[in-house]
Amino acid sequence: MQKILVVAPSWVGDCMLMQPMLLRLKQRFPDCRIDVLAPPWTVLLLKQMPEVNEVIVNPFPHGALQLLARYRLGKQLQASHYDAAYVLPNSLKSALVPFFANIPQRIGFTGEMRYGLLNDARKLDKEKLPLMVERFAQLAEATCDEIADAIPHPHLIVSDEARQQVLRKLDLTLDQPVAIFCPGAEYGPAKRWPVQYYAELAQQLRAQGYAVWLIGSPKDKEVAEKIVSLGNPSVRNLCGSTDLSDAIALLSCANLVVSNDSGLMHIAAALDRPMLAIFGSSSPQFTPPLSDQAQVLKLDLPCSPCFKRECPLGHFNCMMQLTPSEVGKHAIAILEKQK
Numbered sequence: 001m002q003k004i005l006v007v008a009p010s011w012v013g014d015c016m017l018m019q020p021m022l023l024r025l026k027q028r029f030p031d032c033r034i035d036v037l038a039p040p041w042t043v044l045l046l047k048q049m050p051e052v053n054e055v056i057v058n059p060f061p062h063g064a065l066q067l068l069a070r071y072r073l074g075k076q077l078q079a080s081h082y083d084a085a086y087v088l089p090n091s092l093k094s095a096l097v098p099f100f101a102n103i104p105q106r107i108g109f110t111g112e113m114r115y116g117l118l119n120d121a122r123k124l125d126k127e128k129l130p131l132m133v134e135r136f137a138q139l140a141e142a143t144c145d146e147i148a149d150a151i152p153h154p155h156l157i158v159s160d161e162a163r164q165q166v167l168r169k170l171d172l173t174l175d176q177p178v179a180i181f182c183p184g185a186e187y188g189p190a191k192r193w194p195v196q197y198y199a200e201l202a203q204q205l206r207a208q209g210y211a212v213w214l215i216g217s218p219k220d221k222e223v224a225e226k227i228v229s230l231g232n233p234s235v236r237n238l239c240g241s242t243d244l245s246d247a248i249a250l251l252s253c254a255n256l257v258v259s260n261d262s263g264l265m266h267i268a269a270a271l272d273r274p275m276l277a278i279f280g281s282s283s284p285q286f287t288p289p290l291s292d293q294a295q296v297l298k299l300d301l302p303c304s305p306c307f308k309r310e311c312p313l314g315h316f317n318c319m320m321q322l323t324p325s326e327v328g329k330h331a332i333a334i335l336e337k338q339k
Contacts, residue, residue, distance in 0.1 A: 002029040003083040005103060006079065007094050008038035010062055011186070012244070012263025013185045013287065016270055017133045018088060019154040023085075035080070037097065044244040045267070048156055052126055065093060074100020086139050087118065091257035095164035107139055132287050133202070153290040154270040158252040166249040170238065176211040177335070180251060182259035182268070183227065184220035184239070190281035190310050191261050193319050193327075195223055198240035199230035201258065205331065206234065210255070215247050215264060256334055258327070261287065269294050274334045276327060280318035281306050295334070297327060 004025060008015050015038065022034055025160075035054045036046050046055045056077070060066055068244070078101045085098035090111030099108045101115045107120040115121055120143055120191045129135045133154075137147045167173065169170060183198050184189035202212045212232065214224040218240035228235050242250065251257060251268045257275040259265040268275050269289035277289045279298040283305040298304070304318040311318075 001080045001082065002032035002084070004029070004032050004034045005080075005082045005098060006034060007054075007085065007087045007098065008036050008042060008058070009088050009091065010039055012042055012045060013266035014088075014132065015045055016135050016263065016266040017155050017287065017290070019049055019051065019270070020133055020151050021086075021088075021136040021140045021153060022049065024137060024148075026051050028140065035082075037077075041244070045248070046177045048245070048248065058327075060093070063218075067096070070096045072098045073097050074102075077101040077103075082093070087114075088136055088139065092117065095335070109135070109139070110298045121222065125290045130285060133290060154266065155272075156248060156252075156267065156270040158249050159270065163249050163252055166242075166246045167253070168251075169246070170241065172213070172236065172250075174253060176209060177255040177338070178213060178260065179205045179210045179254050179256045179331070180213045180215055180254040180268075181337075182215055182257065182262055182264040183223050184216035184264075185260040185262040186217075186219075186280075187309060188308070190308050190316070190319075192223075193260055193278045193280070194316075195232060195318075197322075197327070198258075199227045199232055201328055201331065202232045202235050204226060204324070204328045205256075205335075206232065208332065208335065210335070211251065212236070215250060216240070241281065255338060256331060265289050274338070276330055276334070278319075278322065278327070280304060280316075280322075281308055281311070283307070295328060295330060297322060 001231045033053045037050050037056045037058050040057050043055050046052050074097045082103045084105035085103040087095050087108035092112040092114055095114045095117035106118045108118045109124040123149045137151050181198055212235045214237045216239035221237040224237040224239040228237050252271050253275045255271050257268040259277055261279050265277050269291035272291050272293050275294040277294055277296050299322055300319055301318050
C-alpha cells in the first residue's frame, strides 16, 4: 500500500481546490492511504473528503519558522514510513517536515529555492497552468506527465441527516426558500462587497419571500450585525455560531449563495449551489468558483485585480460600482429559474 503525506495549503478555499489532486492520486494509486498535514481551521473540511484517511494538525502559525519544532514533528512522522510527500505551498518552511521525516519522494514546485528539500522539484509554468486547481493537479502526475484535459470539480456531499441535525441545532427551518450571504473574506477588506450593499440586497430578497442567513467566522460577526441593523431584523446572523462542518451543512440548503471571493465561496461551489461570486481585488482567472451553478460578478476596471488587502487608490470602485440593484437583477434571475 502506497502511503502518501500531503502538505496542505493554509486557506480553506485552497484546501477545497486541492481535492481534485487527491482524487487523481487515488486514481494513480488505488490502494494508497492519503494523510494530510493541514492547519487546524481546515480540519473539519478535510474530514468530509472521502479521499483523506487522516488529518494531522499543522501547529505552526503562518510565517513562523520554529525549526526545532518542525524537526521534531518530522521525526514523529518518520515512524509512519510514508512513501511520498506532496508539498502544495511554495514556501521553504512547508518543505521542512517531509525532509526531516526522511520521506523518500518529496514532490512540489521549486518555490522558494527548495532544491534538496524536495527531490522532485518542478518548475511551475504559470501561463500553461493559470488556475490554482491545475497547479495542484499537476503535482499528482508523474514528473513529466501532463494534467488531464478536464479536471473534475471539487465536490462535497452532505447527508440529509447531517443537514437536519444542524438545522435543529440552530433552530432554523426550510419553510421559505433560503438565500445565504457570505460577507467575509479572510484576506482583507478589498475582497469584501460593502456592508450596506449586502443589506440592500437582503431587503430585496426578503421582499421576494426568501429567508436570508449570514454565514462566516467570528471575525465576520460585527459586519453581519451591521447588515441586520440596516433594515433587516429578520435576517439570521449565524457568523461565529457555526463551525466549518455546520457551515457546510447550511450552505447545502441554499437556493442562492451570494459570496465574496472566500473559502466559503469554494465550498458553496463544491456543493453545487446556485451562486453569485463577487470579485473585486482578486481574479477569477486564478481561483474561480468551480461549478456550473456559479456566476462570477466583477467589473473590468483598469485597476483591478490589484491583489491588495486594501484599495491602494482609496476609491474601492471595483466593489462600490457593483451596485445592489445590479447584483439583485442577477439574483432574481437565478431564483426565477427555480420556480
